[in-house]
Amino acid sequence: MKRTHCQPLEQNFYSASTVEVARSLLGKVLVHETEGEVTAGRIVEVEAYLSHGDEACHAARGQTARNAPMFGPAGTAYVYLIYGIHYCFNVVTGKVGEGEAVLIRALEPLLGLQTMFRRRGSDNLKKLTSGPGNLCRAMGINLTHNGHDLRYPPLYIIADNFQTAEIVTTTRIGISSAVNLPLRFYLAHNPYVSRK
């Protein structure tokens, strides 16, 4: 019997267009294995950042030391610190040298809830992994994961038998340029989406 649904997603998954990967990531499960602790959550909200006509994309002004992982192969993790406080976790997409990515904005907690609550220092389930900074803190994602190949532990993405129903498309959150592009996607009616 095939059990591919328990294996990390493979290269062909990440090689589709950035918008396709963004939409396909909805409903998939992000897993982080640390010493003795496993946390996992279903991806319920994402944003696509494109290399052409998208001034909000970190890669829009060319490659720098910070955004270098964005120019690597699809399926690489791009993690950066924002506002001096929060980490944001992105999945690199597109061709090598292109500089596209999908920002993971919210998860539905599935595994390791106690660990997540401890890392967050909060007991609010609704906000546990809702928002890009929150989910990184709960999942234990930081700069050590920057550039990591998401096909391998300790940080990877899998598909289970979850069936994605309705996907809502909106403009992106928290940006000051390219504000009208419809590149944010989330699972309709999911309570862990950061905002409607």
Add this chain to the structure above:
DNA sequence: TGGCAGATTTTA
């Protein structure tokens, strides 16, 4: 609901 502090990295 709105305004702001928090505290780091990058170069907008």
Add this chain to the structure above:
DNA sequence: AAAATCTGCCAA
């Protein structure tokens, strides 16, 4: 120096 793909707390 200013800005950055944010969050939580506080006051009204």
